[in-house]
Amino acid sequence: MSSSFKIFIQVFLIVFLTYFFWNTLIHLPEYQFISGNSEWNITVGSMLYLPLGSWILVYLLYRDRALIGLFTVTFMAAVYYDLEEHLMIGFTLINTFGPMITIHLLEKFHLADFKNFGVERIPLGHVLFLTFTASFINTLSKFTIYYWDIDYSHANSIWDDQGAIKFLTTYLPGDIIGSTVFIFIAILLGKLFKLQKLRVTD
Amino acid sequence: MTEFIRNNLITYLIVMLGIAFIFPLGALELGREYYVIAFGAKILVFLLYGVSILPAVVLAKLTYMLFISDVSADPTMAVHLSMISAAMPAIAMYAMNFTGVSNLRDLSQLDFRHIVFFIGLTSILSSLTKFIYMSNFMALDHQAAQFLLQYISGHLIGGILIVYLVVRFSPQILSFISRIVSVK
Numbered sequence: 088m089s090s091s092f093k094i095f096i097q098v099f100l101i102v103f104l105t106y107f108f109w110n111t112l113i114h115l116p117e118y119q120f121i122s123g124n125s126e127w128n129i130t131v132g133s134m135l136y137l138p139l140g141s142w143i144l145v146y147l148l149y150r151d152r153a154l155i156g157l158f159t160v161t162f163m164a165a166v167y168y169d170l171e172e173h174l175m176i177g178f179t180l181i182n183t184f185g186p187m188i189t190i191h192l193l194e195k196f197h198l199a200d201f202k203n204f205g206v207e208r209i210p211l212g213h214v215l216f217l218t219f220t221a222s223f224i225n226t227l228s229k230f231t232i233y234y235w236d237i238d239y240s241h242a243n244s245i246w247d248d249q250g251a252i253k254f255l256t257t258y259l260p261g262d263i264i265g266s267t268v269f270i271f272i273a274i275l276l277g278k279l280f281k282l283q284k285l286r287v288t289d
Numbered sequence: 290m291t292e293f294i295r296n297n298l299i300t301y302l303i304v305m306l307g308i309a310f311i312f313p314l315g316a317l318e319l320g321r322e323y324y325v326i327a328f329g330a331k332i333l334v335f336l337l338y339g340v341s342i343l344p345a346v347v348l349a350k351l352t353y354m355l356f357i358s359d360v361s362a363d364p365t366m367a368v369h370l371s372m373i374s375a376a377m378p379a380i381a382m383y384a385m386n387f388t389g390v391s392n393l394r395d396l397s398q399l400d401f402r403h404i405v406f407f408i409g410l411t412s413i414l415s416s417l418t419k420f421i422y423m424s425n426f427m428a429l430d431h432q433a434a435q436f437l438l439q440y441i442s443g444h445l446i447g448g449i450l451i452v453y454l455v456v457r458f459s460p461q462i463l464s465f466i467s468r469i470v471s472v473k
Binding site: 195197210212213215216219220223227234235251255256 | 391417
């Protein structure tokens, strides 16, 4: 089996299982009680958006080689959530390229270097800053796509549009908390169970 | 203590100078775009003096809001907006120092790319918080994305332009000011 295919399978599994776990979590009555969300709504973000953490992790592990696997799962997720055509394309592209752009941005600006993630010790502060920046980029891009030219009469007929403020004040903290929690748990589990052995190398 | 007061006094004057551009810009019917230059001046003082000049920035913004802008009708709003405006660069600076991605305390060792990123982060934080706060008082939903992006790009251009001009074309003036006021 070629290394590219192994990477595709690993990326697919990491992101798919995160989506599955997160989707199960948000449908638990306890979670809905805490977050106050009774049902899924595109204008109300989850307060623990774990998938963003998984996108960042796969890019940190496999850099740009994670692209195809990540695109496949995020596109499947967009289909599953039955997004409208332009939102489906926009959100899939943001989900796929957002974390990659963030990592390249931090490296181009000489703020951090993630090339040796998992091989050499990467300061946790840099990873924390990466999750923060990725969350801002993810929220702002989705906000721009959704609110650029929205037809409210149409939107309200599909879902109960909660407005721009609800969108920002739920997506942003949800992205920050979710990605940070995911990344730090992943690093901890990776160290505890020595999961770096599973990493595909050429 | 004297240094703290002196730094704050100079900061107040620099930020007010940035805000004062509202008058010539107003004459050119570009008064609403004053924040581009005011934001650049604000970033500059944070880079020069660190977060210790926070009171002067709040005071300068408050002076503008109470005596120049139309927010004066609502003093509570003016106080809140001044605090948001002054706190965001401080939060961005603290976040970058805390996570160890950059050391914005030491200007002599600083990479200009770090400054550009700092300006970008501050513009996003500043625009987002102001947008969320302002939306409590006016309906912005229908132009939400355009409003936010215009604000972010304005901040970004202003911040980079002013800092670049000062660093590139006035190094002598900058070092002279730094020596006189003994920044660090």
